[in-house]
Amino acid sequence: MRVVTARDYDQMSRKASYIVASRVILNPKCVLGLATGDTPKGLYRELAFLFRAGDVDFSGVTTFNLDEYVGLAPDHPNSYQSYMREHFFRFVNVSPGRRHIPDGTVPDLAAECRRYEAAIERAGGIDLQILGLGRDGHIGFNEPDVKFETGTHVVTLAESTLEANARFFAHAGDVPRSAISMGIRTIMSARRILLLAAGAEKAEAIRGAVLGAVTPDLPASVLQLHPNVTVIVDEAAARTL
Numbered sequence: 001m002r003v004v005t006a007r008d009y010d011q012m013s014r015k016a017s018y019i020v021a022s023r024v025i026l027n028p029k030c031v032l033g034l035a036t037g038d039t040p041k042g043l044y045r046e047l048a049f050l051f052r053a054g055d056v057d058f059s060g061v062t063t064f065n066l067d068e069y070v071g072l073a074p075d076h077p078n079s080y081q082s083y084m085r086e087h088f089f090r091f092v093n094v095s096p097g098r099r100h101i102p103d104g105t106v107p108d109l110a111a112e113c114r115r116y117e118a119a120i121e122r123a124g125g126i127d128l129q130i131l132g133l134g135r136d137g138h139i140g141f142n143e144p145d146v147k148f149e150t151g152t153h154v155v156t157l158a159e160s161t162l163e164a165n166a167r168f169f170a171h172a173g174d175v176p177r178s179a180i181s182m183g184i185r186t187i188m189s190a191r192r193i194l195l196l197a198a199g200a201e202k203a204e205a206i207r208g209a210v211l212g213a214v215t216p217d218l219p220a221s222v223l224q225l226h227p228n229v230t231v232i233v234d235e236a237a238a239r240t241l
């Protein structure tokens with residue numbers, strides 16, 4: 001694991017954007033794994049900036065998002081489809097046919113999980129997976145107690161995640177209680193991983209992820225077993241390292 005410290009959130013976002021942009025420059029047909037939440041918004045903003053400057057071209061890139069809520073239609077304002085449109089896709093030229101996000105509205109969710117795994121495999125696997133970090137150490141929606149060997153699956157969200165994500169919804173009770181998420185096996189199959197964390201409320205989880213024992217109790221700790229992980233943390237999140 002390489003740990004890079006940034007002064008603050010904006011610098012973390014810029015450093016991350018250079019890493020992602022360099023992958024796309026070196027391999028214009030690369031496959032990116034994308035994350036949602038507040039953390040990667042700055043990264044997407046910086047990538048849009050590099051795109052506008054003509055420094056990076058996403059026309060050949062394929063993307064797979066980590067997760068999606070069960071039951072939210074793609075045009076629901078809180079769906080990760082909407083998030084990706086609002087924060088990234090409307091600013092850059094990723095071809096609509098090459099954007100992938102699990103569909104949490106289909107009746108057969110297990111079949112959707114299998115379809116998603118197969119699509120990642122058909123695309124040749126993920127070159128660079130971007131990850132945020134839950135306060136409880138979750139990655140994607142892989143909550144504590146996850147089985148490391150699972151692929152894309154349906155997850156029940158932890159109470160702490162429901163509380164943390166309530167800020168995005170009009171009413172706390174509106175947060176869907178389940179989601180489709182890439183599993184730890186899917187994430188660990190990516191050739192490179194870029195984990196971002198900013199703010200004091202991530203410091204404990206970052207400490208566990210980087211220095212703690214590898215345990216399903218803190219899902220991000222599994223990243224210690226991956227051969228190519230870069231962690232970018234701002235000073236507040238790096239406080240306990």
Ligand SMILES: N[C@@H]1[C@@H](O)[C@H](O)[C@@H](COP(=O)(O)O)O[C@@H]1O
Pocket residue numbers: 035036037038039040066067131132133134135138139140141161165
């Ligand atoms: N499924 C997402 C995760 O992918 C994200 O990393 C986490 C942290 O979010 P934030 O970046 O807003 O702190 O929230 C959600 O649970």
